[in-house]
Amino acid sequence: xxxxIDNTPLMGGHAVRGIGEYTRLLCEALKNTQSVTLxxxxxxxxxxxxxxxxxxxxxxxxxxxxxxVTIHDVIPLLYPKHYKPGIRGKINLKKQINSLKxxxxxxxxxxxxxxxxxxxLDVPEDKIVPIYLxxxxxxxxxxxxxxxxxxxxxxNLPDKFVLYxxxxxxxxxxxxxxRACIKNKTHLVIVGKSAGNINHxxxxxxxxxxxxxxxxxxxxxHPELAHYQSLAKLFESKHVSTLGFVENADxxxxxxxxxxxxxxxxxxxxxxxxxxxxxxxVPVVASQTQAMVEVLEKGAVxxxxxxxxxxxxxIESLLNDQGLRESMIREGSxxxxxxxxDKTALETIKVYKKALQ
Numbered sequence: 426x427x428x429x430i431d432n433t434p435l436m437g438g439h440a441v442r443g444i445g446e447y448t449r450l451l452c453e454a455l456k457n458t459q460s461v462t463l464x465x466x467x468x469x470x471x472x473x474x475x476x477x478x479x480x481x482x483x484x485x486x487x488x489x490x491x492x493x494v495t496i497h498d499v500i501p502l503l504y505p506k507h508y509k510p511g512i513r514g515k516i517n518l519k520k521q522i523n524s525l526k527x528x529x530x531x532x533x534x535x536x537x538x539x540x541x542x543x544x545x546l547d548v549p550e551d552k553i554v555p556i557y558l559x560x561x562x563x564x565x566x567x568x569x570x571x572x573x574x575x576x577x578x579x580x581n582l583p584d585k586f587v588l589y590x591x592x593x594x595x596x597x598x599x600x601x602x603x604r605a606c607i608k609n610k611t612h613l614v615i616v617g618k619s620a621g622n623i624n625h626x627x628x629x630x631x632x633x634x635x636x637x638x639x640x641x642x643x644x645x646x647h648p649e650l651a652h653y654q655s656l657a658k659l660f661e662s663k664h665v666s667t668l669g670f671v672e673n674a675d676x677x678x679x680x681x682x683x684x685x686x687x688x689x690x691x692x693x694x695x696x697x698x699x700x701x702x703x704x705x706x707v708p709v710v711a712s713q714t715q716a717m718v719e720v721l722e723k724g725a726v727x728x729x730x731x732x733x734x735x736x737x738x739x740i741e742s743l744l745n746d747q748g749l750r751e752s753m754i755r756e757g758s759x760x761x762x763x764x765x766x767d768k769t770a771l772e773t774i775k776v777y778k779k780a781l782q
Contacts, residue, residue, distance in 0.1 A: 428461045428777060429469035433483070434476045438618075442592075443697055444497065448475040450561060454770035461774055471529075471777045477521070480514030484524035491780040494525065495532045498694025500596050502545045507595040507652065522546055529780035532556050532773065534695035537716040541694075556772045557720070558695055559764040563673060564704040567681045576678035580668055586612040587740060588683035588707070590676070590698040593619045595652050595691075598712065598730060602689040603659040605736045611744070614666045614683070616676060621669020623657050680705040685743045688717060691730050696720055700764060703757035708750050710739045724760035726753060 433439070434448040455461055470491070474484060477496040484494065501508030510518060525531065525546060531553045533539050539553045567573060576582075587606055593599045599615070606613035660667055671679065680686070686702030688711040696717055699709045703724055711717040712730035726743060728735040742749055 426461045426471070426774075426777060426781070427464050427469040428455065429464050429472045430455075431472070431474045431476070432465075439476065444476050446561065446697070447495070447497070447558060450559070450766050451475065451770065451773065454766035455773070457767070458770055458774065461777065471780050473773075473777070478517075479521065480510040480517050482517045482520045482524075484521055484528075486520070486524060488527055492528045493530050493532060493776055493780055494528050496538070496542055496546070497534050498538050498692075499541045499545050500594075500692055500694065503541065503692055504596055528552075530554055530776050532776060534558055535716050535719055537719055538694040554772075554776050556769055556776075557764055558697055558700075559766045559769050560697065560700040560704050560761075561673070562766075564677055564680065564701040566704075566706045567678060573678055573682055576675055577682055579675070580614075580671075580679065581666070582614060582679070582682055583612045585684045585744065586614045586666075586682075587685045587687050588614050588616070588679065588702070589687055589689070590616045590680075590701070592617055593623070593653075593656060596693075598689040598691045600652070600655050600659065601731070601733055601736065602687055603656065603662075603665060605733050605740065607659065607662050607664045608733065609737045609740065610664060611740060612664050612666070614668065614679070615660075616668045616671050616679060618670040620656075620660070620667040623653060623660060623667070676701075677705065680707055683707050685710055685740060687736075687740070688712065688725075689728075689730065689736065690714065690717070693717060699725060700761065703754075703761055706754050706758075708743050708753040709757065710736070710743055721757075722760055724753070724757040 430452055434444045439445045452463060455463055472490055472492045474494045477483060477494050479499060479501055525548055531542060531548055533542055533553060533555055534557065536555050539555050542548050542553055543550055589602060591597060603613060659665065680702055686699060686707045686709045688696055688699045688709065690696065690712055692714060693716045699711055699721055702709050709721065709725040711721060711725040711727055713727035714730055726739050728739045
């Protein structure tokens with residue numbers, strides 16, 4: 426069975442984000458199986474688009490071969506005030522929905538995302554297959570103390586800190602996490618290109634208005650201007666470090682140095698960084714939202730996503746209660762056994778086979 430996978434997510438900005446990592450690791454896992462052959466050119470049996478944009482016309486209008494599409498989430502449709510598509514975006518969304526009607530199957534990351542896709546994109550339930558993602562095997566416990574010290578010195582990390590890895594969009598709830606750490610005088614380290622861009626813009630736009638800072642990030646006034654305004658001010662705190670983009674090899678070390686990993690999101694379709702943290706034996710505190718509980722189960726301590734005091738209490742508990750820390754690390758290790766790229770690849774191949782029937 427010859428499979429062609431659209432390589433768009435492996436280029437540009439997506440290459441270093443979750444979509445790019447999903448595409449890369451899925452391709453690597455598929456190559457290790459005997460059931461499929463990945464092809465870039467020539468004939469193929471199934472075409473797999475591993476990326477679906479809600480507001481850009483990324484799918485053709487018609488397909489000559491069976492097509493499978495991965496839709497990771499539809500978060501912008503859940504928060505329309507913060508992710509405004511504009512007129513062109515609305516037109517493209519209609520085109521994308523029409524194209525979806527012609528695909529054989531939709532793969533998504535969780536049961537949570539499946540419900541949203543049914544609700545917002547009008548895809549029949551029997552066409553949607555939830556397949557869990559997995560973490561890159563490079564994420565693991567590091568015992569080399571000299572290597573960890575070198576990374577700590579390189580990024581000027583404190584002895585104790587809460588770690589967050591990812592974007593800083595509205596649904597990520599970073600403002601609450603940042604305020605909680607500042608209020609509790611607990612150091613927060615944020616890894617991710619978007620947070621680093623704000624930090625860089627602040628440094629270069631001293632004396633100018635925040636609107637200029639945010640405009641410098643995208644070349645225009647960002648629709649999340651008010652959200653970024655708050656974050657830009659908070660990121661100036663001595664209790665916050667924004668590292669920007671970090672290569673995976675160093676990121677493994679940063680996870681290992683963290684006291685706690687926090688995923689504060691108001692909403693996620695899956696949430697890969699908590700699994701990466703658990704793989705490094707770092708206890709996780711996560712928002713008590715549907716996808717987080719579905720993915721992590723007993724592998725995390727949960728807080729109410731709008732309750733700053735609850736978050737502070739959970740962070741304090743994980744920082745100071747060694748018994749709780751060890752218990753959560755054990756539970757996290759058990760939960761991790763449910764995720765592997767070999768398993769993800771095999772379940773994806775089942776979808777390819779169904780698409781050919």
